[in-house]
Amino acid sequence: MAKNQGLLNKLLDGRNAVIGVPYFWFLLLAAIPLLIVLKISLSEMEGTQVSNMIDWREGWPKLTLNFSSYQFILTDSLYIKTYLSSIKYALITTLLCLVIGYPFAYFMARSPKHLQPMLLMLIMLPFWTSFLLRIYAWKTLLVSNGVINNILMSLHIIDAPLAMMNNSFSLLLGMVYSYLPFMILPLYANLSKLDLRYLEAAADLGTSPFKAFWLITVPLSKAGIIAGSMLVFIPAVGEYVIPELLGGSSTLMIGRVLWDEFFSNYDWPMASAVAVVMILLILLPMAVYNKSQAELSEGKS
């Protein structure tokens, strides 16, 4: 039976097909676009076109790699400063999301079972409105003659409008607001699965509820904390829309630099190089961390 199976049959074999789908998906939507970006970053602009990486001369391919964009990134302090600033804002956003999201997810997971679907809906409710609209709405709230300042002034709580717009406050507010659900959802999924008997066992061994939270609940929800933090941190580093609309000119974010390189300077290789460096900055520590975690869970400690 197996002898008669051709290559096509083998490929269409149910097992291979099912395993193949995610690989195909990954190849098409992640690996190939990344390779294209990598290729562009190693080229240079020729007029309005990106140079070819491979020339065909007299039937022989000639490979030209151009590292000038990378050299520029490393030598121009603006890029390094922007990278550091992006990571700083992303880290602060992640931390704030964690501080706000953890208690939220905790009480959601502990609330009566019949209320949980509704609470989950409330978390996802903002997604029903356009992201751009919601960020824009913050703008009308935060500007000098915006809703919040007007109310505070009419109540004579403040004399002059608070500077809440186009600074790091408005940027972080927008980022935390937008990314909070991505922190809460994995945390909730993790915390709702926590076996309450561990807490009983801790109490039985003389641990007060407050201490048991730090000694049992938090360590056991580590996977949720990591998942949520990754989901917030990674997109936050490259965020473009929120810094553009709420951040003003004083807040440096790499997403805006990227945009400028692509659409103001039309320097595609430079923009691609900026993107590649950003990916490396995020991916490398993640890969190292993942590897150490995998080793730890295998009990090689």
Next chain:
Amino acid sequence: MATTAKENSKPAQDVLLRVEGLTKIYDGTVKAVDDVSLTVTKGEIFALLGGSGCGKSTLLRMLAGFEIPTKGKIFLANQDITNLPPYQRPINMMFQSYALFPHLSVWENVAFGLKRDGMPKDEIAARVEAMLSLAQLNKYAKRKPHQLSGGQQQRVALVRSLAKRPQLLLLDEPLGALDKKLRETTQLELVNIIEEVGVTCVLVTHDQEEAMTMASRIAVMSEGYFLQVGAPDAVYEMPNSRQVADFIGNVNIFDGVIEEDEADHVTVRCAECVHYVGHGVSGHSGMAVGVALRPEKIILSKEKPKGDYNWCAGEVIEIVYFGAHTTYHLKLDSGKVIKAQELNNTRDLSFGLTWGDRAYAQWNDLAMVVLTQ
């Protein structure tokens, strides 16, 4: 009557745990535990035995402090602990599924409770080492719980609950998660460790074998209250009600009426036979009673027994082979089916009886219990 050699061998000891009229009502109507009172003396292993939903777990959880009683009091060494939170009670519990902290190593699991007490580091280390060697787990100290076998996890759970030297140890279905073969060895290990430490135990189980082999006293529970409390042999051989007789082991119950009621014997007339009981019972002639007869106390034969008492005849309708013994189901002439258990003391298993044979069941005059309740 309800004492064993085990208990008699110890001098009169003080009461460690006293429970008075403990009641737990859920949602205003469901009585999980109904006015239970009990005392446990120091060094005793006390078992709460019952089917699921009989309230044994709720009772245990109230002792641990996880459930607040609706009514009643709990005293530990004469101190009222009814309203103490679990983390302030000198009671530790071994959980049914062990509840070992998955993110901590075996060593850290055992040290967990000691660290909370603020014990000096070197003392903790010494205590943990002692505990681990008690359970022969020293070489697994650095492992995480999921890297251990079921039996090893069970021993970690036990020494973790013993590490703080609790006054009272609670065991919730301690062997429930183990397979049958492992149970037998683990059961003995468990009892050995507990006796070495000398801690008082309250044990919850639905497994009568577990209760009988481990406990010095058993309370049979049903619907939130105690049906009978006594030593394992007393509960087995002298059940005080049909429910207890039925719950502990297999039993044949004959319904009948007391005919002769003498000081040294009674006779009970049933539809199937006349029972001659070789001791007096608290009853009167004409009283309706049940006669409980354990299957292993019946002797089967093909020949009709002599005498008028303590035998009946029927047809073999089922033969169930268990290895060590065989159970025969006998359909009596009245239509009642009784079980008789014969020891397979030779390798010739046929025993001369097969399906459809007419067989005679007989028993001696001290084999049965007259149930007046």
